[in-house]
Amino acid sequence: MEIREHQVGAVAVLEPRGALVEDAGALLRDRVVDLHRKQLGRLAIDAGGVPYIDSLGLEALLDASEVLIDSGRSLKLCGACETVREVLDLVGLASVVEQYENVQDAVRSFL
Amino acid sequence: MPTAQSIAVPKLSPGESSVATLGLCATGIVVAAIFSAVWWADGPWPGLAGVVLVSLLMLILAYRHARSRSETLGRIGEALLSRSQGESEAAALRIGGASSPEQAAWNDLIDRMDALERRALVRESATTRLEDRGAVGQLQVACETLPEGMLLVNAEGVVTYANRAAATLLGSTVPQVVGTPARSVLSDPDVAEAVERTGVEGSSRRMTFEIDHTEETDPATIRAVLRFSVRPVRPGDAGVAMVIIEDITQQRVAADSRSSFLAHATHELRTPLTNIRLYAESAIDAKPEEAESVRRSLNVIQQESRRLETIVQDMLSISEIEAGGRSLRIDDVPLGAMLEQMRLEFAAQAEAAQLELRLELPPKLPPVRGDRDKLGVAIHNLIGNAVKYTPAGGAVSIAVEHEGRMLRVAVSDTGIGISEADQAKLFQRFFRAEDKRVRDVQGTGLGLALAREVVRLHDGDIEVQSTPGQGATFTLEIPVAEGAG
Numbered sequence: 001m002e003i004r005e006h007q008v009g010a011v012a013v014l015e016p017r018g019a020l021v022e023d024a025g026a027l028l029r030d031r032v033v034d035l036h037r038k039q040l041g042r043l044a045i046d047a048g049g050v051p052y053i054d055s056l057g058l059e060a061l062l063d064a065s066e067v068l069i070d071s072g073r074s075l076k077l078c079g080a081c082e083t084v085r086e087v088l089d090l091v092g093l094a095s096v097v098e099q100y101e102n103v104q105d106a107v108r109s110f111l
Numbered sequence: 112m113p114t115a116q117s118i119a120v121p122k123l124s125p126g127e128s129s130v131a132t133l134g135l136c137a138t139g140i141v142v143a144a145i146f147s148a149v150w151w152a153d154g155p156w157p158g159l160a161g162v163v164l165v166s167l168l169m170l171i172l173a174y175r176h177a178r179s180r181s182e183t184l185g186r187i188g189e190a191l192l193s194r195s196q197g198e199s200e201a202a203a204l205r206i207g208g209a210s211s212p213e214q215a216a217w218n219d220l221i222d223r224m225d226a227l228e229r230r231a232l233v234r235e236s237a238t239t240r241l242e243d244r245g246a247v248g249q250l251q252v253a254c255e256t257l258p259e260g261m262l263l264v265n266a267e268g269v270v271t272y273a274n275r276a277a278a279t280l281l282g283s284t285v286p287q288v289v290g291t292p293a294r295s296v297l298s299d300p301d302v303a304e305a306v307e308r309t310g311v312e313g314s315s316r317r318m319t320f321e322i323d324h325t326e327e328t329d330p331a332t333i334r335a336v337l338r339f340s341v342r343p344v345r346p347g348d349a350g351v352a353m354v355i356i357e358d359i360t361q362q363r364v365a366a367d368s369r370s371s372f373l374a375h376a377t378h379e380l381r382t383p384l385t386n387i388r389l390y391a392e393s394a395i396d397a398k399p400e401e402a403e404s405v406r407r408s409l410n411v412i413q414q415e416s417r418r419l420e421t422i423v424q425d426m427l428s429i430s431e432i433e434a435g436g437r438s439l440r441i442d443d444v445p446l447g448a449m450l451e452q453m454r455l456e457f458a459a460q461a462e463a464a465q466l467e468l469r470l471e472l473p474p475k476l477p478p479v480r481g482d483r484d485k486l487g488v489a490i491h492n493l494i495g496n497a498v499k500y501t502p503a504g505g506a507v508s509i510a511v512e513h514e515g516r517m518l519r520v521a522v523s524d525t526g527i528g529i530s531e532a533d534q535a536k537l538f539q540r541f542f543r544a545e546d547k548r549v550r551d552v553q554g555t556g557l558g559l560a561l562a563r564e565v566v567r568l569h570d571g572d573i574e575v576q577s578t579p580g581q582g583a584t585f586t587l588e589i590p591v592a593e594g595a596g
Contacts (some may be wrong), residue, residue: 002299006572008373009361009364009365009368010335010360010363010364011361012363021479024140036279037279037282038123040279040335040358040360040456041258041276041279041358042358042360042361048570049570069256071258071275071278071279072255072256072258072259072260072274072275072276072279073258073279095295103567105362110360110361110367111361111362
């Protein structure tokens with residue numbers, strides 16, 4: 001899996017490209033953990049390039065979310081496709097993760 | 112108050128008192144009968160007198176017994192009345208005087224009720240304490256999950272509480288912060304002094320500091336602007352200072368961006384407007400024989416009007432995209448044909464600038480899925496920039512590569528190149544490098560910002576690689592149409 005990173009204002013946006021399955025989840029989690037301290041928690045995940053997600057990916061998202069919650073922040077996911085949104089909803093992660101339509105909305109939530 | 116508790120009432124049936132009285136009378140009659148039988152043997156009168164005497168004695172005893180019990184019952188009745196009127200003190204409800212089974216039963220009942228009430232009070236008190244503790248627990252959880260940092264600092268200047276956000280914002284951990292002198296945790300001396308002063312003096316005034324932790328010398332450093340609000344926990348009360356730490360970096364960036372946008376927009380709009388006004392005045396003031404001068408003025412006015420139109424159009428396009436106006440007219444876009452068309456459009460300009468313009472297309476190129484016009488604007492801006500900023504004798508090449516589901520268009524030039532610091536700001540609206548060679552070329556600083564917004568709208572992106580003096584390569588990456596990869 002390829003994970004790109006770019007800044008929008010003061011917010012770091014991670015862009016995973018590909019399905020969040022098997023080891024890909026751990027990769028994303030590690031990037032979030034690495035970034036959250038440098039960014040003081042100002043980060044968002046642009047999930048527009050994630051077509052689907054498996055249990056390991058969900059676990060990784062939960063881990064990443066806990067890391068952010070521990071610093072008084074929360075995981076912001078934007079542009080997730082319907083499949084990913086449905087899965088998050090089914091497993092109850094939708095209430096843990098903040099979801100936004102697009103990157104701009106996620107960035108604006110830091111204002 | 113006793114609620115659903117059962118109270119063990121002493122066993123005393125309601126008719127017990129009268130049964131006892133009747134028993135006493137019966138006993139007296141039996142005793143009198145025995146006496147009369149014994150005395151009857153000596154003649155009827157002495158026996159009869161004995162029976163009457165014993166019976167009278169028994170009747171007196173029974174009367175006294177009954178009166179004593181009725182008095183007890185009367186006092187119980189009074190106590191019940193007091194209870195019904197709200198008296199709850201056991202001492203007031205207990206009855207004294209001669210001991211009787213009714214009195215003992217009533218007092219026992221009152222004692223048990225009193226014990227139950229005391230237990231209920233203890234339970235209620237414990238429940239209240241637990242509820243209070245629960246509220247405190249909830250409060251602590253709320254503090255822990257606050258996005259704002261919170262520190263409590265005692266009069267000795269030592270941190271006694273830090274939530275997790277505070278630790279993160281201070282670049283530390285909760286165990287490292289708690290128990291540490293505030294001065295060593297808060298890097299800014301003004302904030303540390305305010306905290307110490309508040310803890311000692313208890314000033315009720317809230318003091319606010321905004322500290323910019325951006326390293327000006329290192330542009331790669333991530334910016335962090337923190338706002339520290341210092342005040343005592345209770346206004347005017349010395350002892351504990353509270354520090355609230357807010358991360359206002361994004362607010363500051365947004366405010367700076369707005370100011371910068373306004374300043375740039377005003378400047379960009381004012382320049383052509385000033386030219387239009389000046390040349391219009393010149394044309395108006397021209398004498399009839401100065402027709403050539405009027406023509407030149409009108410030409411300038413026309414050029415500047417077009418420039419204004421371009422600026423306003425670009426600004427509107429960016430604003431539309433940023434505001435979420437995803438009005439893409441999606442279609443299969445044959446990128447090869449579009450690039451060939453652009454090469455023809457730029458050929459004359461490249462020739463005039465003495466540049467070599469190359470287009471390298473692979474033999475087979477899948478279409479991309481997107482908005483033909485918007486993608487055209489993005490690619491047009493990339494090629495236009497390359498042509499504008501490449502000195503005479505240089506070359507501009509456009510190469511296309513197809514890999515997996517992505518298609519890459521690389522626009523390379525042999526121009527002046529872009530410094531690393533400028534690369535970081537290149538896609539910001541109105542950004543133009545300070546380099547004189549850039550400033551000498553007319554531009555709005557909106558083209559690249561617009562190009563990147565458009566490409567991102569298509570789930571793609573634009574990257575730049577450059578070494579100053581050795582040209583630059585802008586790579587636009589965009590997904591191919593489904594089924595075409």
